[in-house]
Amino acid sequence: MxxxxxxxxxxxxxxxxxxxxxxxxxxxxxxxxxxxxxxxxxxxxxxxxxxxxxxxxxxxxxxxxxxxxxxxxxxxxxxxxxxxxxxxxxxxxxxxxxxxxxxxxxxxxxxxxxxxxxxxxxxxxxxxxxxxxxxxxxxxxxxxxxxxxxxxxxxxxxxxxxxxxxxxxxxxxxxxxxxxxxxxxxxxxxxxxxxxxxxxxxxxxxxxxxxxxxxxxxxxxxGQSSGLEIEFVKIDDRPDAIDAVEIALQKAGLTVIREPESPILRIPDGIDQTLSDLVRDVVADAGARLQRMEHRRHSLEDLILDSPS
Amino acid sequence: MSTSENAKILDRGYRKFDGERLGVWSAIRSTAWQTTRSIFGLGRKARHKFFPMSIIGIVYLIVVIQLAVVFLFGEETAEFLTTNSWEQVAPAIVMILFAALVAPDAIARDQKNGMFSLYMSTPLTKPTYIAAKTLSVAGSILLITFGPALLYLLGKTVKGMGPDGVGQWFETFGRLLLACVLISLFLCLFGLAFSCFTNRRAIASIVVLLAYMVTAVVSMTLFEETDIGANILLINPIETAYEFGARLCNSPPVVSEYGEISTSLVTLGFFGWFLASCLILFSAYQKREAI
The missing domain is CATH 3.40.50.300 (P-loop containing nucleotide triphosphate hydrolases)
Known part of the structure; x- marks a missing residue:
């Protein structure tokens, strides 16, 4: 109504x-x-x-x-x-x-x-x-x-x-x-x-x-997708693992957003099973350790911050 | 088993209303009544009742004393009842004092406490809101204009000193009522018009009194110090209104100088001020933000 x-x-x-x-x-x-x-x-x-x-x-x-x-x-x-x-x-x-x-x-x-x-x-x-x-x-x-x-x-x-x-x-x-x-x-x-x-x-x-x-x-x-958010555990003997994941994902043609030195990567593109599989493989190859990987949803704050005005 | 001592209503619920909603007239009536309660301090502390009740008490007391003297002490005191009933209407200064007291109370308070915004979110509009306030304030002023005069007329009638015959009595009554209603309406509009620019009641009252005093002083000064003539007295709104009432009731002029002014000019002056007050009031409210 x-x-x-x-x-x-x-x-x-x-x-x-x-x-x-x-x-x-x-x-x-x-x-x-x-x-x-x-x-x-x-x-x-x-x-x-x-x-x-x-x-x-x-x-x-x-x-x-x-x-x-x-x-x-x-x-x-x-x-x-x-x-x-x-x-x-x-x-x-x-x-x-x-x-x-x-x-x-x-x-x-x-x-x-x-x-x-x-x-x-x-x-x-x-x-x-x-x-x-x-x-x-x-x-x-x-x-x-x-x-x-x-x-x-x-x-x-x-x-x-x-x-x-x-x-x-x-x-x-x-x-x-x-x-x-x-x-x-x-x-x-x-x-x-x-x-x-x-x-x-x-x-x-x-x-x-x-x-x-x-x-x-x-x-x-x-509920609209805001992409994928991946957080890693920092491992002392593999300090370049997160960088390696980031580079591999970018080589695969994905946009990756990461604050300097941050253990969190954001992939704003829409997610599907192929992307999930790719991330799994890249993480395994780099020897990185995942803390969490989640489908990120828009918050009201995002809607306002992402608006052109 | 529960007893009445420990019984407790836990949820009184919320009921939908299926009946017919009353219209704008009900809103006007309710707002006017609430305003009247506020004007006379009903449901409020004693200090809010003091001034309005005192003025009403004094104007009625004067008439009551005159009537009591004649009724108690006989024919030799009959001259107390020989004046025109119009002359028992409260003096101009008392009327303007009362208007300056009640008109700001009716509208300034709403501005200050946010009631105006709330009223505007109901079926009331700005014109109907003003109508409700006018009904209340004019009705209150009618208490000190028509009330004492009617009491006096009734007293004279009972004593056999009133108008001759039923026809003349009703004519006198009709003229008195019309004059008092018009003057109460005018005083109300004048009071509202000069008090609607502020939400401070005391300041609004002072503005109303100043509007009266400035016009009174200017008109009398110009009349006495120049050769403009008596017509200049018409710029005094309150005395002009009072004189208009006197003419309508076939009563002698309130101020002797007004005797030089024709009735048509007095009428024109009165309705000119009436219209000016309406214009000031409505244009002020037209610009006022509802929310």
């Missing part, structure tokens, strides 16, 4: 191009919107919510055009802002209830759901506490709770783990995973932390300076 379809999307602010001719689609599940600060993540979210009209191109969210059907769309989606500032004097339950009402819940339903969702995010006992007295982690949970209370189909979360310690971050991430898997609420979260996106996302959209680096299912993107 396609949640978001983006075609030739461009957003220009004066001389600066915040989004440059983006085109991709987002499937169901948890989607990570990744990029450094200033990559265009928040701009993309504001366009997806119908709060900003793109300079060019089109976007459809849940089958609706955000600019033309903004109010209708925003009753079906929720948003958790990046800023960690909330009404200090308001009890968490009043805050969540109020936003559920604004998003279209009847008053009684909003009251019940506010309570339930605060229990869900682990703030059941704290729900009558003023938000201003809560820790950063608790405030992040309140932001998550307000986004969930109106039973949205899709939630946009802008840097949901910002300012959290590692333990609190893990808890919030597992909560996000839970709401997607157990309650069928799709999530798009923006983050500049690659490892947290890799740990919970089904799909990924990577932006860099407004340009699309990659978009698709995380498994298929990171």
């Amino acid at each position: 396609e949640l978001i379809t983006v075609t030739n999307l461009t957003m220009q602010f004066g001389e600066q191009r915040a989004l440059d001719n983006l085109g991709f689609s987002v499937q169901s599940g948890v989607t990570g919107l990744v990029g450094a600060n200033g990559a265009g993540k928040t701009t993309f979210m504001s366009i997806a919510l119908g709060l900003r009209k793109p300079t060019n191109g089109s976007i459809r969210v849940l089958g609706l055009e955000p600019i033309n059907d903004g109010a209708k769309l925003r009753s079906l989606v929720s948003y958790g802002p990046e800023r960690n500032i909330l009404p200090d004097e308001m009890p968490a339950v009043d805050f969540v209830k109020h936003l559920a009402e604004v998003r279209g819940m009847p008053r009684k339903e909003a009251r019940n759901r506010a309570s339930d969702v605060l229990w869900l995010v682990g703030l059941g006992e704290e729900r009558f506490r003023a938000i201003g007295t809560m820790s950063t982690g608790q405030r992040q949970r309140v932001k998550l709770a307000q986004a969930l209370a109106a039973d949205p189909k899709l939630v946009f979360l802008d840097e949901p783990t910002d300012g959290l310690d590692p333990l609190a971050r893990e808890e919030v991430l597992s909560l996000i995973r839970q709401i997607s898997e157990e309650y069928g609420i799709h999530v798009m979260l923006s983050s500049h932390l690659l490892e947290e996106v890799e740990s919970i996302c089904d799909n990924i959209v990577i932006l860099n300076a407004g340009q699309l680096i990659a978009a698709g299912q995380l498994d298929s993107l990171t």
